[in-house]
Amino acid sequence: MAADAIDTQAAHAAGVERLRSSYRAIPANATVRLAKPTSNLFRTRAASTAKGLDTSGLTGVIAVDADARTADVAGMCTYEDLVAATLPYGLSPLVVPQLKTITLGGAVTGLGIESASFRNGLPHESVLELDILTGTGELVTASRDNHSDLFRAFPNSYGTLGYSVRLKIELEPVKPFVALKHLRFHSLTDLVAEMDRIIETGGHGGVPVDYLDGVVFSADESYLCLGVRTSTPGPVSDYTGQDIYYRSIQHDDGEKHDRLTISDYLWRWDTDWFWCSRAFGAQHPVIRRLWPRRLRRSSFYWKLIGYDQRFDIADRLEKRAGRPPLERVVQDIEVPLGRTAEFVDWFLENVPIEPIWLCPLRLRDEAGWPLYPIAPHQTYVNIGFWSSVPVGPEEGHTNRLIERKVSELDGHKSLYSDAYYSHEEFDQLYGGENYKTVKKAYDPDSRLLDLYAKAVQRK
Numbered sequence: 001m002a003a004d005a006i007d008t009q010a011a012h013a014a015g016v017e018r019l020r021s022s023y024r025a026i027p028a029n030a031t032v033r034l035a036k037p038t039s040n041l042f043r044t045r046a047a048s049t050a051k052g053l054d055t056s057g058l059t060g061v062i063a064v065d066a067d068a069r070t071a072d073v074a075g076m077c078t079y080e081d082l083v084a085a086t087l088p089y090g091l092s093p094l095v096v097p098q099l100k101t102i103t104l105g106g107a108v109t110g111l112g113i114e115s116a117s118f119r120n121g122l123p124h125e126s127v128l129e130l131d132i133l134t135g136t137g138e139l140v141t142a143s144r145d146n147h148s149d150l151f152r153a154f155p156n157s158y159g160t161l162g163y164s165v166r167l168k169i170e171l172e173p174v175k176p177f178v179a180l181k182h183l184r185f186h187s188l189t190d191l192v193a194e195m196d197r198i199i200e201t202g203g204h205g206g207v208p209v210d211y212l213d214g215v216v217f218s219a220d221e222s223y224l225c226l227g228v229r230t231s232t233p234g235p236v237s238d239y240t241g242q243d244i245y246y247r248s249i250q251h252d253d254g255e256k257h258d259r260l261t262i263s264d265y266l267w268r269w270d271t272d273w274f275w276c277s278r279a280f281g282a283q284h285p286v287i288r289r290l291w292p293r294r295l296r297r298s299s300f301y302w303k304l305i306g307y308d309q310r311f312d313i314a315d316r317l318e319k320r321a322g323r324p325p326l327e328r329v330v331q332d333i334e335v336p337l338g339r340t341a342e343f344v345d346w347f348l349e350n351v352p353i354e355p356i357w358l359c360p361l362r363l364r365d366e367a368g369w370p371l372y373p374i375a376p377h378q379t380y381v382n383i384g385f386w387s388s389v390p391v392g393p394e395e396g397h398t399n400r401l402i403e404r405k406v407s408e409l410d411g412h413k414s415l416y417s418d419a420y421y422s423h424e425e426f427d428q429l430y431g432g433e434n435y436k437t438v439k440k441a442y443d444p445d446s447r448l449l450d451l452y453a454k455a456v457q458r459k
Contacts, residue, residue, distance in 0.1 A: 090173055
C-alpha cells in the first residue's frame with residue numbers, strides 16, 4: 001500500500017476516534033447533534049447551545065479504486081471534493097447533486113437527485129456499504145447483507161438513526177465533455193411525453209442520452225435538457241462568469257446545442273444556485289461584473305440566506321414597502337410521470353413562482369427504501385421550486401396546499417425544508433412502524449432526535 005494511502009487511512013481513523021470521543025463527552029441526558037457549521041437544509045430549528053459531534057476529521061476521500069470503480073469516502077466529504085478526486089481517473093459518482101457543498105453522507109441520509117437519476121436512481125442506491133455511528137455510540141457497518149434493516153432505513157432518516165462515518169460507493173466512467181441539446185416545448189403534455197420516450201428508449205434521435213432534466217418557465221415555455229458524454233474536443237461554454245446557465249437554455253423554437261466540460265456540467269447549477277442568485281441581484285449585469293467570481297457559488301448565497309433569517313431582512317423590506325411578510329416555499333417533490341403535467345399546471349395557477357426544475361428518476365433497487373417509499377419500476381419526476389410568496393391565512397398556507405396536492409397525486413416530498421404534516425400523515429408517508437422498529441434497535445435511549453420532531457416540529 002502506498003504511503004499516501006496509509007496516511008489517508010490513518011487520518012480517517014483518527015477522525016473516527018475524535019467523533020467517538022465527542023459522542024462520549026455529550027451528557028447522557030442530552031440530545032446528540034452534529035457540530036456542523038454549514039448546512040443545505042432550509043427548515044429552521046430550535047437553537048441549541050449543546051456541544052455536538054466533532055466531524056472535523058471526516059471530510060475527505062479515503063481511497064479511489066479505479067479498477068473496481070469504487071470510492072471509500074468520509075461521511076462529511078463534499079461532492080466538490082469527491083468529484084475532484086474521481087474525475088482524474090475518468091470516473092464520477094453515479095449521481096452528483098447540484099450543489100458543491102452537499103456532502104455524500106448528507107445526500108444519502110437526506111436524499112439527493114440529479115440529471116443521471118433517470119438511469120442511476122438516487123445517491124443512496126450506489127452505496128455498497130457504510131459505517132454508521134448509531135444512537136448508542138456503536139459503529140456499525142451496514143450493507144444490503146449486513147444490518148440490512150438499518151441500511152434500508154437510513155436514506156431519508158436525516159441523522160435520526162445515526163451518522164455515516166464512511167461510505168463505499170460505486171463510480172461510473174465519464175468523458176471530458178458533455179454535449180447538450182435543449183428542446184423547447186409549448187405544451188407540458190408534449191414535454192412529459194417526450195421525457196417518457198427518452199427514458200423508455202434511453203436515447204433521442206438514435207443517440208443515447210446520459211443526462212436528462214428540464215426547466216419550466218411558463219405553461220407554454222418549457223425545456224428538456226439532454227446531455228451526452230463525449231471525448232470530441234472543441235469549444236465549450238463558460239457559465240461561471242457573466243453568462244448564466246439557465247438563461248442559455250431559452251430559445252424561440254426547436255432545439256439549441258451547447259457544450260461544457262464534464263466538471264462545468266456537473267456544477268452548472270451551482271454558480272447561480274439554479275436561478276436563486278437573482279434574489280441577491282447577482283444576475284443584474286452591473287452587479288454581476290462587480291461580484292467576485294469566487295463568491296458566485298451556492299455556499300455564499302446560503303450565507304446570505306442565513307443573514308436574512310437571522311435579521312428578518314426580507315420581511316422588514318416588505319413591511320417598509322407596505323407589503324405583507326413572506327412565506328418561504330422551498331421544496332422538492334416527486335410525483336409519478338403521468339401526473340407531472342397535472343401538478344405543474346396546478347402549481348402555475350396557484351403559486352406565483354417560476355422557473356420550476358424537472359428531474360426524472362427511477363429507482364435502481366427493486367427492494368425499495370421504506371422511509372421514502374416510492375415504487376420501483378415506475379418513473380417519477382422531481383419538481384423543484386425555491387422562492388417565497390405572500391403569507392396566507394395560516395402558517396405555512398401555501399406549503400400546506402402543496403403537501404395536499406402532492407399526496408392527492410400519489411407523490412412524496414423531500415424533508416430538507418419546511419413540512420406541516422400531522423403525525424399520522426407523516427407516519428403513513430415516511431416509514432411509520434418500520435422507522436420505529438429500526439429506531440428502537442439502533443437508538444433505544446433516543447439519544448438522537450425523532451424524524452417527525454426534526455422534520456416537522458423543527459427541533
